[in-house]
Amino acid sequence: MKNEQVAHLLNNIADLLELKNENQFKIRAYHEAARRIESLPEDIAAAAREDRLKEIHGVGESIAEKVQEYLQTGKSSYFDELAKSVAPGMAEIMGIPGVGAKKAQLFFRELGISTLDQLEDAAKSHRLCNLPGVHEKTEENVLLGIHRVRQASSRLLLGTALPAAEEVVGLLRSHEQILKVEVCGSIRRMKETIGDIDILASSNEPDAAIDAFAALPVVRLVLARGPTKASILTHSDLQMDLRVVPPESYGAALQYFTGSKDHNIQVRALAEHQGLKVNEYGVFRVKTKERVAGEDEEGVYRAIGLEWIPPELRERAGEIEAAASGRLPKLVELEDIKGDLHAHTKWSDGSDSLEDMAQAARERGYEYLVISDHSVSMGFIKGLTVERIEEQRRRIRLLNAKTSGFRILTGIEVNIRSDGTLDYDDEVVSRFDLVTASIHSGFAQSREKLTQRMIAAAENPHVDVIGHPTGRLIGKREPYDVDLEAVMKVAARTGVALEINSQPDRLDLRDSDARLAKRLGVTVAIDSDSHTTGQFAFMRYGVATARRGWIEKKDVLNALSLQELQKRPRKRGALAKAA
Numbered sequence: 001m002k003n004e005q006v007a008h009l010l011n012n013i014a015d016l017l018e019l020k021n022e023n024q025f026k027i028r029a030y031h032e033a034a035r036r037i038e039s040l041p042e043d044i045a046a047a048a049r050e051d052r053l054k055e056i057h058g059v060g061e062s063i064a065e066k067v068q069e070y071l072q073t074g075k076s077s078y079f080d081e082l083a084k085s086v087a088p089g090m091a092e093i094m095g096i097p098g099v100g101a102k103k104a105q106l107f108f109r110e111l112g113i114s115t116l117d118q119l120e121d122a123a124k125s126h127r128l129c130n131l132p133g134v135h136e137k138t139e140e141n142v143l144l145g146i147h148r149v150r151q152a153s154s155r156l157l158l159g160t161a162l163p164a165a166e167e168v169v170g171l172l173r174s175h176e177q178i179l180k181v182e183v184c185g186s187i188r189r190m191k192e193t194i195g196d197i198d199i200l201a202s203s204n205e206p207d208a209a210i211d212a213f214a215a216l217p218v219v220r221l222v223l224a225r226g227p228t229k230a231s232i233l234t235h236s237d238l239q240m241d242l243r244v245v246p247p248e249s250y251g252a253a254l255q256y257f258t259g260s261k262d263h264n265i266q267v268r269a270l271a272e273h274q275g276l277k278v279n280e281y282g283v284f285r286v287k288t289k290e291r292v293a294g295e296d297e298e299g300v301y302r303a304i305g306l307e308w309i310p311p312e313l314r315e316r317a318g319e320i321e322a323a324a325s326g327r328l329p330k331l332v333e334l335e336d337i338k339g340d341l342h343a344h345t346k347w348s349d350g351s352d353s354l355e356d357m358a359q360a361a362r363e364r365g366y367e368y369l370v371i372s373d374h375s376v377s378m379g380f381i382k383g384l385t386v387e388r389i390e391e392q393r394r395r396i397r398l399l400n401a402k403t404s405g406f407r408i409l410t411g412i413e414v415n416i417r418s419d420g421t422l423d424y425d426d427e428v429v430s431r432f433d434l435v436t437a438s439i440h441s442g443f444a445q446s447r448e449k450l451t452q453r454m455i456a457a458a459e460n461p462h463v464d465v466i467g468h469p470t471g472r473l474i475g476k477r478e479p480y481d482v483d484l485e486a487v488m489k490v491a492a493r494t495g496v497a498l499e500i501n502s503q504p505d506r507l508d509l510r511d512s513d514a515r516l517a518k519r520l521g522v523t524v525a526i527d528s529d530s531h532t533t534g535q536f537a538f539m540r541y542g543v544a545t546a547r548r549g550w551i552e553k554k555d556v557l558n559a560l561s562l563q564e565l566q567k568r569p570r571k572r573g574a575l576a577k578a579a
Contacts, residue, residue, distance in 0.1 A: 002044050002045045002071065003037055003043065003044045004038060004160070005236065006070060006071070007035070008034075009070055009076055009079060010030045010031070010033050010066075010067075011030070011031060012091060013030050013066075013076070013079055014027045014028075015094055015095065015101070016086060018101035019090050019101050020082070020085065020086065021105075029060070029063070033058045033059050035351075036058045037067070039351055039532040039535060040532070040534070041532060041533050044071070048068055053067055066078050090108060090114055092115075092149075093107065093113065093116065095149065096119070096142060096145040097144075097149075098138070098141045098142065099142065099145065103133075103134070106132075106133075106134075107119060107122070107131070116150075123142045123143050123146075126139060155193040155194060156195075157192070157474060157475075158187070158190060158192055158194060158504055158507075158541055158544070159541055161197055162183070162190075164218075164234065164238050164240075165197050165199065166183065167218065168213075168216060168218060169183055172209075172212060172213065172216075172242075175208075178201050178203050178212065179204070179250075180247075180250055181199065182199070182201075182254060183197070183198070183200075184199070184200045184257040184259075185259060189260065189315070189548075190312050190544035190548060192474060192507045193475070196241060197238060197239065197240040198241050199240060199242045200242075200243055200244075200253055201213075201243070201245075202247045202249075203244050203247075206227060206228045206244040210225060210226075210227070210228070210230045210242070214232065218235060218236075219232045220232075220233050220234055220235045221233040223239065228244045228245070229243050243257065245281075247295065248282065248294055248295050249281045249294050250295060250296070251293070251294055251296035251298070251299055252278070252280055252294035252300050253280045254297055255267075255278075255297050255300045257280065258311050258314065259314065260315050262316035263314040263315060263316045263320070266316055266320050267304065270305075270320065271304045272286075274304060275287065276292070278300065281294065282294025283299075283303040283304070305324060307323045307326065310331055310547065313547075313550070317515075329550050330552055331547040331550070332526075332552055332553045332555070333553070334539065336553045337366070337539060338558060338559060338562065339370070339562065339565070340361055340370065340539065340558065341372070341465060341499075341525050341527050341557065341558050342370065342465075342499065342525070342529045342530075343357055343370065343372060343527075343529070344373050344374070344529070344530065347384060348374040348383055349382070351531055351532045352532050352533050354371060354392070354395060354396070354399070354408075358399060358403075358408050359533075361406075362403075367405075367406060367561060368406065368409055368562045369406075370411035370433065371408060372412055372434075373392070374412075374413050375413065375415050375422075375424065376424075377415045377423050384412065386424070389428065393410050396408045396410055409434055410432050410433045411432055411433060412432050412435055413438055414429065414435060414438075414463075415438065416438060417453075418441075418453065420452060420453045420455070420456025420457060421456070422437060422457070422460065422462075422463075429462040429463075434464045434465070435462055435463050435464050435465070436464065436467040436499065437465070437466055438466070438467030438468060439454065439471055439480070443477075444480075445480075451486055451487060454469065454487045455486065455487055455490050459494055463496055464496065465496065465497045465499050465525045466491065466499060467499045467501065467527075468501040469482075469484065469508060469509055469513075470482065470484065470508050470509070470513070471508070472506065472510075473505050473506065474504075474507065476505070484513060485520070488517055488522045492521045497523040497557045498513075498517055498522055499524070499527055500527070500546050500549075501527060501529050502526065502542025502543075502545075503528075503535075506529070507541060507545045509524065510545065511545050511548035511549045512549065514545060514546055514549025514550075517549070517555075518550055518552075518555055523555060523557050524551060525558055526542040526543055526546055527539075527558070
């Protein structure tokens, strides 16, 4: 969590510098340092203690000093000085999608706007469109952006909430008075964003369990405390709530507090038809008040005639009916993933070397890794020229010659141009082991245009996977307007897989899209889109999203072994074996 806090600080500094019209190289330096630190595979605090901050690419002496101060004091005097020099709220306004520093300055200079409320009022009253370069569509986008920012500020990404909650659960498990403990609520259901962080524990001594929770090293402040419930605020400004129940009620409470609300309503209704009552204390016969289940979740579901339902499915989307008739899917597991089809290295915009990425993938137990650096048309990224493609391919052959039991496959994340063609000609693209095609520009095109671009890629005989198919960034950028069902129907016909991108701020395809893909017979590829070795761990979020979409192992391209992947039917013949 320290890495995220430091990166957030550096990005805020860069934003303030941009508001002040500072040197662009200086601004980019702070953004780059933030990106490197956020993706650092170790704790930034450890690097600071060992005086290794300047060894991090992009972190010079000046930035290292500011990071060291923040880690030691929790504050940045430089940031405070910058913040005092601009109008309050300006950085927040600049963060609205589509606004940026120049428009924020324009709004402040011409209309005196320095808060989100003022900006919202100006957009609603159409005062913005009187300014140069601002149109009614701009006002619509500003209002939509304000709504997204406010919505996002009240919820956490799963990738932020889950590791923090797991850290607390791990600490509580070591306490002798706590018998069982688990994260529940929407985190346990692995929703893409989280409202509350809820933790459930069982203990015969609830006071001792509450004491242990309140005394954890992550606690900055105890917000509330009672005999069986407590709320804390962590040093990362995350609120967590603990509830303690007796062992005989733990399974019932876990089921109840996992939710969802709609799922639980259906469970209770089913129980009532059988003369039973289900609540957080157990399962009881209505007439005799006899407890028939409650110690474990399996018993709760069994008591009302259901198979145990995986938490990811508990959304009242047909899971009750499937459990009653024995038709629950055998959901894909993280252990089913045999390789990663989408990873970047220093050859484009990654932070780690080809060798380090391959080693990290191998250490995760993968059989293969597809190196998918970017193609050439993204001007802000060093993409691969044809010459560099050949150079990288030679390097991969040398590495594979030294390795057994693991293969690096040659891949590319190639851009889908505005006319649906790819960055390279057919001869170049056909020589990759696996091709991922993605849209990285032209998001504002019409629905028809975007759909045709993606369909053209799905029909291209050299494309294997469509990357992050809706282009969304959770809380920052809405999915672009594409007819995904039309794309999926073409993908089902041509054999192209659609990606579930595991980056926590993407999770694209989302869960509902993944379920549609399964219904239409489309294969999915669950990829990490790693830009550092540490991001391979993001695969768990993609798998969770797939599980929420009822995806099974047989639906996943990279659940195939290397041998199966090489032998699978393809539009352009068998997968080229890595030399």
